Amino acid sequence: MNISALDLKRQIEPIRNELDLAIKNVIDNTSFILGDSVRRFEENAARYCCAKYAVGVSNGTDAIALSLLALGIAPGDRVICPAFTYYATAGAVASIGAQPVFADIDRDTYNISLKSVEKILASKKLKVKAIIPVHLYGQCADMGGLLEFARKYKLKVIEDAAQAFGAQYRRKKAGTLGDCGAVSFYPGKNLGAFGDAGLILTDNKALAEKLKILRNQGNKNKYYHMVLGRNNRMDTIQAAVLDVKLKYLDQWNNKRRLVAQYYNNQLAGLNIKLPFVPEFTTHIYHQYTLRAPKSNKVIIDYLHAKGIDSRVFYPVPLHLQKCFKYLGYKRGDFPEAEKAAKQVFTLPISPELSEEEKEYIVVTVKEIIHG
Numbered sequence: 001m002n003i004s005a006l007d008l009k010r011q012i013e014p015i016r017n018e019l020d021l022a023i024k025n026v027i028d029n030t031s032f033i034l035g036d037s038v039r040r041f042e043e044n045a046a047r048y049c050c051a052k053y054a055v056g057v058s059n060g061t062d063a064i065a066l067s068l069l070a071l072g073i074a075p076g077d078r079v080i081c082p083a084f085t086y087y088a089t090a091g092a093v094a095s096i097g098a099q100p101v102f103a104d105i106d107r108d109t110y111n112i113s114l115k116s117v118e119k120i121l122a123s124k125k126l127k128v129k130a131i132i133p134v135h136l137y138g139q140c141a142d143m144g145g146l147l148e149f150a151r152k153y154k155l156k157v158i159e160d161a162a163q164a165f166g167a168q169y170r171r172k173k174a175g176t177l178g179d180c181g182a183v184s185f186y187p188g189k190n191l192g193a194f195g196d197a198g199l200i201l202t203d204n205k206a207l208a209e210k211l212k213i214l215r216n217q218g219n220k221n222k223y224y225h226m227v228l229g230r231n232n233r234m235d236t237i238q239a240a241v242l243d244v245k246l247k248y249l250d251q252w253n254n255k256r257r258l259v260a261q262y263y264n265n266q267l268a269g270l271n272i273k274l275p276f277v278p279e280f281t282t283h284i285y286h287q288y289t290l291r292a293p294k295s296n297k298v299i300i301d302y303l304h305a306k307g308i309d310s311r312v313f314y315p316v317p318l319h320l321q322k323c324f325k326y327l328g329y330k331r332g333d334f335p336e337a338e339k340a341a342k343q344v345f346t347l348p349i350s351p352e353l354s355e356e357e358k359e360y361i362v363v364t365v366k367e368i369i370h371g
């Protein structure tokens with residue numbers, strides 16, 4: 001059997017006609033930059049998240065960078081982010097000239113550790129301006145604790161909800177708890193575009209207006225540039241595609257939860273750590289991530305040999321990435337992030353997996369864990 005981590009053809013097929021029609025409408029209208037499709041998707045996405053405003057942008061990385069700019073984060077300012085996340089969280093910080101300050105992660109959830117953040121904030125040497133909690137794999141970081149820190153230390157909070165569109169922290173959607181939330185619609189995300197796209201959620205009207213200006217070359221009225229903006233608009237065809245797919249998102253996320261439940265039941269009792277979901281968050285299982293007792297390498301190799309597309313998100317924590325060497329971190333600085341990088345591995349969890357595929361995956365994982 002060959003089971004890929006992501007089979008978009010299976011997802012697209014049942015709604016292909018609707019998608020084709022949405023794309024055709026954009027072409028018929030020749031309204032290729034922003035226009036009705038982007039506005040409509042922004043309204044629907046804001047409604048879905050119970051956010052006052054949603055600003056469509058070019059991708060999730062730019063969503064973070066624009067959020068930082070709009071919140072007044074300037075070159076040289078320090079911004080806390082987890083050491084264990086996708087490159088773009090910290091890459092966006094560095095891209096505006098600010099300095100990422102890494103924190104370790106919680107052993108159970110893989111999200112940013114409150115203890116580690118508190119240690120950084122308590123050390124008066126580092127004047128931190130903002131924090132970017134990442135809702136890794138599709139479940140929310142401990143926003144209650146982080147928002148308390150934000151109040152105490154006057155920090156801006158930008159949620160990196162790239163992997164968690166639709167997840168909830170208590171009764172609020174990921175991305176709506178901080179000053180703003182950045183979302184990615186990279187094709188492999190639970191809600192994926194047919195190319196790059198992203199979104200910024202906020203309840204702050206002035207911030208939303210600033211973001212709209214920043215994403216569009218600093219224009220409020222064409223050719224009158226108020227600020228140094230960028231070309232970070234959401235692509236109109238992507239907005240049309242996303243607007244169709246948004247209607248199916250909850251259904252797809254529920255199916256992912258069922259697959260996760262099946263894995264949890266079938267793999268319970270084995271010598272591997274199952275995903276831990278704290279009471280304050282729901283999980284949309286962008287990734288179903290397990291933790292091997294020692295090294296993920298042997299397990300991954302075995303699963304690959306058996307045709308199962310298991311992945312490691314992420315094999316190198318950010319403080320050990322070459323591109324961040326200039327920040328001066330070293331091995332051993334963030335032990336939990338380093339351990340996780342060696343031990344985590346995913347199982348395919350797309351909503352379209354067949355019963356036969358799920359069973360095969362479970363049997364194969366049991367083979368390698370039991371030895």
Ligand SMILES: Cc1ncc(COP(=O)(O)O)c(C=O)c1O
Pocket residue numbers: 059060061062085086088089134160162163183184185186196197198
């Ligand atoms: C945690 C995280 N942050 C940021 C991004 C960046 O999103 P994009 O690829 O849309 O720029 C991603 C996407 O992979 C992500 O997973």
